[in-house]
Amino acid sequence: MSRCIIPVIAVVTMSLLGLIVVHTLNGQQAPGQSEFDARVLGFLNSAQGSWSDLNVPYEDGKILYDVVLKGDFKNILELGTSTGHSTIWLAWAASKTGGKVTTIEIDKGRYQTAVGNFRRAGVARYIDAYLADAHTLVRALAGPFDFVFCDADKDWYLQYFLDVKTKISPGGCFTAHNVLWSRDQDIRKFVDYVKQDAAFQTRIERGSGEGISISCRIGK
Numbered sequence: 001m002s003r004c005i006i007p008v009i010a011v012v013t014m015s016l017l018g019l020i021v022v023h024t025l026n027g028q029q030a031p032g033q034s035e036f037d038a039r040v041l042g043f044l045n046s047a048q049g050s051w052s053d054l055n056v057p058y059e060d061g062k063i064l065y066d067v068v069l070k071g072d073f074k075n076i077l078e079l080g081t082s083t084g085h086s087t088i089w090l091a092w093a094a095s096k097t098g099g100k101v102t103t104i105e106i107d108k109g110r111y112q113t114a115v116g117n118f119r120r121a122g123v124a125r126y127i128d129a130y131l132a133d134a135h136t137l138v139r140a141l142a143g144p145f146d147f148v149f150c151d152a153d154k155d156w157y158l159q160y161f162l163d164v165k166t167k168i169s170p171g172g173c174f175t176a177h178n179v180l181w182s183r184d185q186d187i188r189k190f191v192d193y194v195k196q197d198a199a200f201q202t203r204i205e206r207g208s209g210e211g212i213s214i215s216c217r218i219g220k
Contacts, residue, residue, distance in 0.1 A: 036122060040092045043121040044085075051085045056151060056177055057208035061089035064149060064175065067214060071173065073147035074099030079134045079160055080152030081105035084114030084121075086177075090149065091123035101127045102141070104134040104152075134160070143167030151177040157190040161215075165199070170219040179204060180211030 048058045056064075064086060068076065074097050076090055081103040090101045105111040111131045118124040130137060134152055138160060146169045150160050157176055168174060174194070181187045194215045195202045202215040 036095065037092075039122040040088065043117075044088060044092075047085070047117075051083065054080075054151070055082045055085035056089075057210065058085075060177065060207040060210060060212055061086050063205050063207050063212055065089045065093045067173065067175065068093035068099075068147055069096060071147065071171070072097050073172065075143070075145045075169075076101045076147045077138075077141070077143075077145045077149070077164070078103040079138065079148070079150045081111065081114045081129060082151070083110050084117040086149060086151060087114065087127060087129075088117065088121045088123055090147075091118070091121075091126040094126045095123065099126070102130070103127060104130045104132055104137055106131075106133050106152075138163045141167070144169045144172070146172035148172075148174045149177070150175065154178065154181070154184055154190075155186040157186060158193055161190065161194060165197075165217075168217050170217050173214050173216040174200070175215070176213045178210050179213040180206070180209065 044058070044061070067073075068090060074094065076094055076099055078087055078090060078101055081087055082105065087101060087103045094101050103114075105114060108131060111129065115124075115129055118127050118129065135156065143164070144167050145164065148164055148168060150157055152160065161174055161176075164174065176190065178184075179187055179191050191204075191213060194200060194213060197215070200215040200217055202213055205212045205214060
């Protein structure tokens, strides 16, 4: 087991699944909420327009933040961390709902950059970040989750939904990015499927123009 101390008192360890995961240590004193909010928002605003590597636009991160707050979602799963822009929005929302984000990224370089961004934004304590293949890890995660955000490989969107739908709590939501890519056959197949799934109610938020589908499981 390898370990290193980082500025927000998080550690990087090797999990029982053989995957790298960022954990936060118990006992860390959180700063005052207004100070914390200012730090996160300051980071997001200063980085606005500079994100690459398939990160969501600022407007779409704000939509995710608002949906998590409105639903009071706590058990959050993200498929496709990239370098962490959407994860930071989700973690900021989780800090207010008493929740935490589990996020999965397959690319080591993007993963390492994301972990650094989590530290700089001050949200690392609200994130478990896995360097892993979501194709296999999603099936191994027990859940339940009340919010899932998918921004990984488009040809696997439908399979991700099928793998996680029974792990979504009643009232919880599966969201996906780039769903207005109308020329992408895999995206169209996914959107058509979730719209017809009787167990979920789906709407699409335009946001930046990329589109975010929000499919919420019916019932409480």
